[in-house]
Amino acid sequence: MSEHAPLVGITMGDPGGIGPEVIAKAYPAVRDAARPVVVGDADVLAAAIDVCGLSLSVERVDDPAGARFDPDSVPVLDLDNVDELVRGEVREEYGAASLAYVERAIELARDGGIDAIVTAPINKQATKLAGSEYAGHTGMLADYTDTDSYSMMLVEDDLRVTHVSTHVPLREACDLVTEDAVLETIRLTDAALRDLGVDSPSVGVAGLNPHASDGGLLGDEDGAEIEPAVERARGEGIDATGPESPDTVYVRAARGEFDCVVSMYHDQGHIPIKMLGFAGGDAVSGVNVTIGLPIVRTSVDHGTAFDIAGEGVASERSMVDAVEVAVEMTGAGP
Incomplete structure (x- = not known):
């Protein structure tokens, strides 16, 4: 591990989920490319190391920059928020703890104490019980960094997608497909691809309606909102390029025609990514990137998986990928 490798804060996620386990299992694979520090509870991570049968120990640190990064121990910024560990349950105190981890990591990133944030999964029911108004990490990150324009990018091997809208009902998502919103997402996508090392990004823009409205036969949103946004972006x-028929544009992107596809709503972009990332069985992969922030943030593309928490069987692949993408976005990647 180089002393110049990016300092990456990994938030532990919901203590009762698989976050601590995938962090523990990923640590040996990422410690050469990054200097990872877990933001969470040391005792919970130690319990995860134990159930995974790993030869690692936990080192409590007060400051990420002061961590020793011994290859056999995991540095933990210990917030000590968990009194009792019960896996697989939605608990208010676990929701509060997972929010506290993210808040601390954002503070560190804003102040230059870490170079990037990688987040393990939180449970939205638990955070709601804890009083959070956010549907997930993204809105919280945007508010805490005073960011008005942001989007979600998902990365799975050769396919990348971004979204005009995410966690809203489908009826509302259609209303959010406006020329200005589509244009801003295209701009954010282009900038994020450059951060990922793509010198001359090619962006495919999915239509909203089947066959991108088929010349107006299947609706007018594509011609009225998406097409003008693409023209302005090209200017x-x-x-x-677009609007392109959404039933083929993702295949074209996966084959290399586009570096990313701008999706109009949550499931339009998530379904192709998760089909690729989850089709391999237990080795779930895929990375979630919040683009447009003044800090680097990536995340695993899976949930808390309460049903297998504590069994030590959760795949660490998505966590490894998330750290690698974060490193790349800091400018230190290959």
Whole structure:
């Protein structure tokens, strides 16, 4: 591990979920590319190391920059928020703890104490019980960094997608497909691809309706909102194409025609990514990136998996990928 490797804060997620286990299992694979520090509870991580049967120990640290990064021990910024560990249950105190981990990591990233944040999964029911108004990490990260324009990018091997809207009902998502919103997502996508090392990004823009409205036969949103946004983006020098038929544009992107697809709503973008990432069985992969923030944030693309928490069988692949993408976005990647 290089002393110049990016300092990455990994938030532990819901203590009762698989977050602590995938962090523990991923640590040996990521410690060469990054200097990872877990933001969470040391005792919970130690319990995860035990159930996974790993030869690792936990080192409590007060400051990520002061961690020793011994290959056999995991540095933990110990917030000590968990009194009793019960896996697989939705608990208010676990929701509060997982929010506290994220808050601390954001503070560190804003102040330059860490170079990037990687988040393990939280449980939205638990955070709601704890009083959170956020549907997930993204809105919280945006508010805490005073960011107005942001989006979600999902990465799975050769396929990347971004979203005009995410966690809203489908009827509402259709209303959010406006020329300005689509254009801003295209801009964010182009900038994020450059951060990922793509020198001349090509952006495919999915239509909203089947066959991108088929020339107006299946609706007018594609012609009225999406097409003008693409034209404006091209006028700004962005290599954007669309609206493209959503039933084929993701295949074209996976084959290399586009570096990313701008999706109009949550499931339109999530389904192709998760089909690729989850089709391999237990080795769930995929990375969630919040683009448009003044800090680097990536995340695993899976949930808390309460049903297998504590069994030591959860795959660490998505966590490894998330750390690697975070490193790349700091400018230190290959």
